[in-house]
Amino acid sequence: MKDNGTYKPLTYFQLMEVSLRELLVEKGVITEAQIEEAVQDMRRRTPERGASVVARAWVDPQFKQRLLADGPGACESLGIDVPKLRLVVVENTPGVHNAIVCTLCSCYPRMLLGIPPDWYKSRNYRSRMVREPRSVLAEFGLNIPEEVQIRVHDSTADMRYMVLPMRPPGTEGWSEERLASIVTRNAMIGVAVPAA
Amino acid sequence: MQPQFVTQYASGVAPCFQVGERVRVRKAAPPGHIRTPFYIRGHAGTIERLCGSFPNPEELAQMRDGLPAQPLYRVRFRQKDVWPDYRGSDADVVEIEIFQHWLEKA
Amino acid sequence: MTRNQKDRGQSPISDTSAPAMGNRALTPIFSRGHHDMGGEPAGRVEPTEHDYAEWERRVDALVVLLTGILGPKLMTVDELRKNIEALGPQVYDSTTYYERWITSVAQTLIQRGIVTSEELGRKMTETQNRSHHDMGGLPAGKVEPTEHDYADWERRVDALAVLLNSKVTVDERRKHIEALPPQAYDSLTYYERWVISLGQALIQRGLLTTEELGRKMEQVCSRSS
Numbered sequence: 001m002k003d004n005g006t007y008k009p010l011t012y013f014q015l016m017e018v019s020l021r022e023l024l025v026e027k028g029v030i031t032e033a034q035i036e037e038a039v040q041d042m043r044r045r046t047p048e049r050g051a052s053v054v055a056r057a058w059v060d061p062q063f064k065q066r067l068l069a070d071g072p073g074a075c076e077s078l079g080i081d082v083p084k085l086r087l088v089v090v091e092n093t094p095g096v097h098n099a100i101v102c103t104l105c106s107c108y109p110r111m112l113l114g115i116p117p118d119w120y121k122s123r124n125y126r127s128r129m130v131r132e133p134r135s136v137l138a139e140f141g142l143n144i145p146e147e148v149q150i151r152v153h154d155s156t157a158d159m160r161y162m163v164l165p166m167r168p169p170g171t172e173g174w175s176e177e178r179l180a181s182i183v184t185r186n187a188m189i190g191v192a193v194p195a196a
Numbered sequence: 197m198q199p200q201f202v203t204q205y206a207s208g209v210a211p212c213f214q215v216g217e218r219v220r221v222r223k224a225a226p227p228g229h230i231r232t233p234f235y236i237r238g239h240a241g242t243i244e245r246l247c248g249s250f251p252n253p254e255e256l257a258q259m260r261d262g263l264p265a266q267p268l269y270r271v272r273f274r275q276k277d278v279w280p281d282y283r284g285s286d287a288d289v290v291e292i293e294i295f296q297h298w299l300e301k302a
Numbered sequence: 303m304t305r306n307q308k309d310r311g312q313s314p315i316s317d318t319s320a321p322a323m324g325n326r327a328l329t330p331i332f333s334r335g336h337h338d339m340g341g342e343p344a345g346r347v348e349p350t351e352h353d354y355a356e357w358e359r360r361v362d363a364l365v366v367l368l369t370g371i372l373g374p375k376l377m378t379v380d381e382l383r384k385n386i387e388a389l390g391p392q393v394y395d396s397t398t399y400y401e402r403w404i405t406s407v408a409q410t411l412i413q414r415g416i417v418t419s420e421e422l423g424r425k426m427t428e429t430q431n432r433s434h435h436d437m438g439g440l441p442a443g444k445v446e447p448t449e450h451d452y453a454d455w456e457r458r459v460d461a462l463a464v465l466l467n468s469k470v471t472v473d474e475r476r477k478h479i480e481a482l483p484p485q486a487y488d489s490l491t492y493y494e495r496w497v498i499s500l501g502q503a504l505i506q507r508g509l510l511t512t513e514e515l516g517r518k519m520e521q522v523c524s525r526s527s
Contacts, residue, residue, distance in 0.1 A: 016422075086248075
């Protein structure tokens with residue numbers, strides 16, 4: 001049985017990662033356990049957490065008001081920890097569609113939703129989303145009617161944004177869990193909308 | 197005006213713009229670490245909210261403490277004002293967080 | 303371009319996406335960071351995703367720890383961004399996201415005096431020179447929980463190693479395995495490596511000669527054909 005760990009020398013950057021980590025551990029700056037714990041911690045932060053916040057906002061108008069006024073507080077009230085996150089939630093309405101981008105780097109509400117997808121950090125998204133949002137959304141399969149205002153949020157500083165999508169028709173009487181299951185990460189970035 | 201996030205720093209500059217006020221982004225291009233995107237410089241928009249006051253990232257990047265904390269606003273710009281060839285609804289906007297020291301009255 | 307034009311600081315580059323800046327001294331080549339790309343023409347957004355490799359997740363974790371979100375605050379994310387921006391367009395465009403971040407973490411740690419260039423350089427050389435078998439902590443792929451029922455010849459190799467233990471120690475065997483070049487190490491199976499190392503060790507010990515082993519192998523070959 002061949003061991004398919006095909007030989008590939010470490011890239012310069014992988015070499016740097018290993019070396020830096022070992023140096024920092026040797027110097028007592030951090031421990032291996034801390035790194036491992038932080039990796040697992042980020043793995044646990046998934047879009048499902050954001051979806052459950054959206055579902056709650058759909059069924060509970062008071063919670064929704066709180067979410068729009070105090071994003072972090074609202075999340076914490078659901079037992080969803082968001083350390084150091086200055087979350088601003090922007091609401092889609094029949095007249096307004098929101099979308100999030102960070103043109104300068106890759107700012108994203110990581111502590112709520114986890115690591116952002118490659119495309120969010122790509123040159124093409126970061127360049128074009130502020131300038132031609134309708135074309136970019138169309139590439140994602142989302143065609144926003146002319147009469148709906150598009151608000152693009154460029155997160156350049158300390159705030160992090162999440163879109164609160166509209167609850168789609170045909171979901172009356174659904175449980176929160178079922179509602180959460182149709183809220184995708186892309187809908188919380190604003191390049192998609194939930195469908196029943 | 198109530199800030200979205202209340203922050204406590206040793207020193208801070210007083211906010212001087214109100215929600216709804218017209219402001220213009222300064223047309224400067226210094227070297228260093230800048231968080232005001234190039235595409236918005238020189239353009240005029242409206243204050244949408246006061247986010248709070250935060251240390252200046254330009255200074256934090258240089259290993260300094262970035263104090264006094266600067267008021268940070270969300271400023272709303274009409275896309276058709278920003279891009280001469282914008283194709284989309286006239287109502288479309290882009291909203292950007294901009295520090296007070298980059299803004300002047302329009 | 304005439305000398306006069308140069309003196310007035312007119313940029314030869316027309317940047318249709320930038321607001322009209324006037325004539326003076328706002329040369330996009332210098333003043334606009336390569337990372338500051340909002341509004342620039344670009345291609346279709348490919349909705350690619352990839353399952354992040356462990357080493358990439360560890361870089362992410364390192365940033366979260368070092369900037370004080372889940373660990374001691376030793377640097378700011380602003381310094382990290384600045385050092386990414388300082389990479390320059392070529393490096394920026396030819397590296398992946400986490401390659402840029404680990405480079406910036408290194409630069410920032412050096413700038414802060416938490417590690418020195420020398421220490422990091424020495425450690426990187428050491429890691430690189432570390433023998434191929436010494437793989438603890440290095441990036442690798444998913445663990446496939448494979449098993450196989452050992453073949454008779456493999457069990458015999460194992461038995462031989464045990465029987466010869468007084469003549470060829472386990473450390474000598476290991477030494478010979480470690481001496482295999484990386485390509486060989488990875489393309490041979492476990493007992494293939496063992497049997498080769500046993501052969502090498504016995505020859506080194508003088509219990510066999512290369513010639514004896516070679517002739518015997520020829521014999522066995524012609525017997526079985």
